[in-house]
Amino acid sequence: MVKYISFFFLLFLSCSDVNKSNSVVIVQDTSIPPNIILFVADDHGTDALGSYGNPIIKTPNLDKLASNGVRFTNAYCTSASCAASRSVILSGLYGHATGSYGHVHDYHHFSTYNEVKSLSNRLSEAGYVTARIGKYHVAPESVYKFDEVLKANPRNTVEMANVSSGILNSDKPFFLYFCTDDPHRGQPFSPEPWDTPNSFGNKAQGYDDVNQVIYAPDDVLVPEFLPDTKQTREEIAQYYQSVSRIDQGFGKLMSHLKSSGKMDNTIIFYISDNGMAFPGAKTTVYEPGIKLPCIIKDPKSSKKGIVNQSRISWVDLAPTILDMADVDYDTKDFHGKSFKGILHQEEASEWQTIYASHTFHEITMYYPMRVIIDGDYKLIWNIAYPLDYPFASDLWAASTWQAIYRNDEKYFGKRTVADYMQRPEFELYNVSKDPSETNNLTHQNEYKAILESLKLKLKTFQINTKDPWLIMWDHDTSLQGSGVNL
Template sequence: MKTILKYNFSFLLLLITLVSCSTEEKKSQTKADTRVNNAPNIILFVSDDHGTDAIGAYGNKVIKTPNLDQLAAEGVRFENAYCTSASCAASRSVILTGLYGHATGSYGHVHDYHHFSSYDNIKSLPVLLENSGYETARIGKYHVAPESVYHFQKVLEADPRNTVEMAEQCKDVLNSDKPFFLYFCTDDPHRGAPFESDPWNLPNSFGNKKEGYNGVETVTYDPKDVVVPSFLPDSQESREEIAQYYQSISRIDQGFGKLMKMLKDTGKDKNTIVIYISDNGMAFPGAKTTVYEPGIKLPCIIKDPLANIKGGSVNNALISWTDLTPTILDMADISYDSNDFHGKSFKKIMGEENPKGWDEVYASHTFHEITMYYPMRVVRDKNYKLIRNIAWRQEYPFASDLWAASTWQEVYRSEKEYFGKRKVKDYLFRPEFELFDLSKDPDESNNLANDANYTDVLEALKTKMKAFQKETKDPWLITWDHDNSLQGTGVNL
């Protein structure tokens, strides 16, 4: 009898436990379902080689970007947003992981024989969002690998030079019953193939076509009207290429406008966070593939209708593309371990013009093409910026499209002394350290590294750079006094 009672009591305890667990699971699931149902949609719109030099909202009075300007009028414009590497694939890996490329194996280009690829244990933004109930979709330029790391549930197809067509292909995603993450990546305004013109002084097309694109109004610019950035030579060749660059950007703007109209038509615009950025600066020598300001200081415009931030706000915080993944997760109210990312969320300071504690940023470039080994590390602390050219003894290597650019060839073929405000020899042959005071020298033309008056500044920034490399497990830490503290045994255990 006692045995029977004992078994019955044990069974009752088990039944109570199972019911209790089931109830808790249902509560947890209900809570998760509620969070997912209330989660904001997210659109991350990434252009290819677009600098702050060519957006109306950033001060260019010539270029026509009414839709991007409207986004800035309704959202927040960041004045000091930085990619970490001015190279397409390397930069995109950072955008989608919150980690510097030197820590993930994403050292340079993915395609063709370059074949750089992220480690297979990396957890990317789309995967983290999918695991939290989001529908994830991408369209346009991908340029990261492997697919298992950067997995999206839906891959949409369209001409990546026709952003209007791209927007139209996103209709089903915008009407999704689940919260969605749309990764919208154009090929514009990247230089167009073929890179070499015949004759050499013809401007690159930047993807523009005489016949235009279906659904897109062709917006052209007169070379005499364009704004030539100070780091470029003010030549006919430069002006003609900038005019083509502007035309490509106006095509982006129309597609962006189309996407925003479609979003509004769904009624989801009040619950959708929209982020506009670029992967790196304009595809001209002195910008793309460099860590000078035109290469890494980029547009970042964010509209978060749930954040109650005044439209037209300006934020002067120094932010990095390593901050994007944790910020987006934070916006989506998805919990994460902050130690999993090199960046940090800037969600809470978006509405502040001059937030405290956001006055430092780092950059890390190693490759563009595999033949372009030229590792550079950067620290910017307030107005001081230090660049370390690790391979400074070799000539600065050119990206194939930038070498062929008529803007460069005009200077090269004429054997001119200057390219913009820099001497050609100084652009090609750089010292190990370049130190600039950006408040007095925004063009980065006066290197203070050998000035005795700035010895303390130089040493302080070197210390910060070493600490950054150690903290982010940068293999190139070894180039400081053969420091091999990050190197393993060479044996897989």
Template sequence: MAPESVYHFQEVLEADPRNTVQMAEQCEKVLNADSPFFLYFCTDDPHRGYPFKPERWDLPNSFGNKEEGYAGVETKVYDPKDVIVPEFLPDTKQSREEIAQYYQSISRIDQGFGKLMSMLKEAGKWDNTIVIYISDNGMAFPGAKTTVYEPGIQLPCIIKDPFSKLVGGENDAMISWVDLAPSILDMVGITYNIEDFHGKSFKNVVEKGETEGWNQIFASHTFHEITMYYPMRVVRFNNYKLIWNIASRIEYPFASDLWASSTWQGVYRSKSEYYGNRKMKDYLYRPEFELYDLSVDPWEVDNLATKRKCHDILASMKYKLKAFQRETNDPWIIMWDHDSSMQGTGVNL
């Protein structure tokens, strides 16, 4: 969260954000404090590491990994031939090498988080501390991070709640990170005005396994870097998902680190027809609307938006998306009619 002057913490703990064990050790004072605490443990792993553009195009990014490793952290190395390549990525030498580096970076998180949990137990706080483990975006590969496809927005959420009777359960309720603040306040018994929050509390999902009313979710993307401006809006209802590519008439722009990745460059330079299970031309030039039935098409390759049999569901999903944009004062709502005449007029929508 940045800048700190805006998203203000009472105290910022200093440590190497790639050395997750060192980060955990810096938390000792917080864990042993007598007063209740909120600890935000945010690593740089597994982001891509500098330099984003390698000396040779086919060299894998380091993902922060170093030959000499990090003090107190066991370096875990993975063989590219053993990694699992998800369907949205190309199964190439470059892709496998980068995934292996990615796994190594994730292993540092495992160790640092494991250290933090051990310290929590040693401090005697294990049985009265709620732990929420999440990611803020999909893996840093083209087709995931900076996209609104499932690999970009379907993220892990693991919750340890000592006050819940549910243990080891899984839940398919559709929650969003905008739900985190009201959920945390609700879970620790702090009263708040529901109207002050965009999201809603998922306390009953965690404590009782409830799913009713959690079958719809919205997502958006506007830009990642100033040179990667490509607004997209999304609604998912049950298994249907609609993506509105508002800037569909231009080529899909790249975050600089993803463009320079050997995974992308290997496919781009070889002029391959496919990138993973999607045609290159479909990845770079997207239609205005993409509609998918995730129950039969989890990798989002069969666009139903132009199929007559899906006309009614398309219209229904458009209605849901537009209503949400109106509710949240989304300025891009004016583009439903492709009417740019109102831009800059200050019209209250």
């Protein structure tokens, strides 16, 4: 439980001379629970932040957070899909174990099991006032319950910050879950004509109290996994503009926090749910899809500008936040573990292994993948490998993809279109030497021992997390439920 401790001492009564007035010293030791802000962007990769090495994009407020806190360079979501990723952030459990296989909304209708106890519910029970604003995208509400639901345009982060100012002035310690719609692609997903760049939520007339930051397509940086085409550059320029809007809203939120007088007792997290909304990133388990920004400022630490290379995962966030808030929990309740103890280290040798687990995005996109990254090596198991790799509806319609598809181009970035559409069962990469993940080592004899070792670790992970897709190794029916065995 959150500990509120106040001790008052009356000490040092001067009595050497009874005629002298008494001297009283009051010493107060107060332990106040920290406030917590978890700021989650929508489809923001490490490619579009100044503090992560992009010299073009303007993100001064987030860069300032990095200079005053800790910037992780090996932080990963477990599934590059909005709803599935957010369920992991708030539960500390892999989606395959909670029923959170894919999207929540509309006909997709995936939902977390009722018995799961989320981060927000735990903090509320511990005496925090919990509030959320913006994108929710998890279900059911009883599992992911917040005391207050704030309303604002999720594309206008300045407006969101202004609406959130009340919770920052709460008399109780607060947990603010601040989730933007930026820089997710905007409607319409299928533009006319086809080569019109997606807006990424940008509007010609702009948004109230937001200064538009416009980028020239010729100036943007094209990641190597994407084709360097006119269409790609135009869409990245729109994406950058949306990210700069996030940054302004974050800056406004920090201004309100400073005005509340609680800056020195508020832990701030900035993360994204998955990588940029371009083919080759979002919905994939390649590095651009799951390797994400993670910036944390702990006001109790005097260390600033730390770059932490330890591998952490979104499944670790819930226990870490509870640990930093001094809220008791059973470590067996989570698949992840707290990284509070290594937060301000540059690298922790024991934090080199992470797992990812993707099953669906949209309900029509069944393509389960399980991943282990251990040291230099990454193994992807494409469980449904005989199927063509499925496209999210917005990524299929993207002019970036359509320019390749309509012109029957051979390559999409550094991969052939054929390799992108048809995956092998296993993909093994040395991510230190081959960060673009284009040299599959699976069939090279010298890597056979590494391949078998990673397969075994992946199976053990699936057993420990009760992954129903474990049966696909040998079609063992033990995890199929009682109906199969009757």
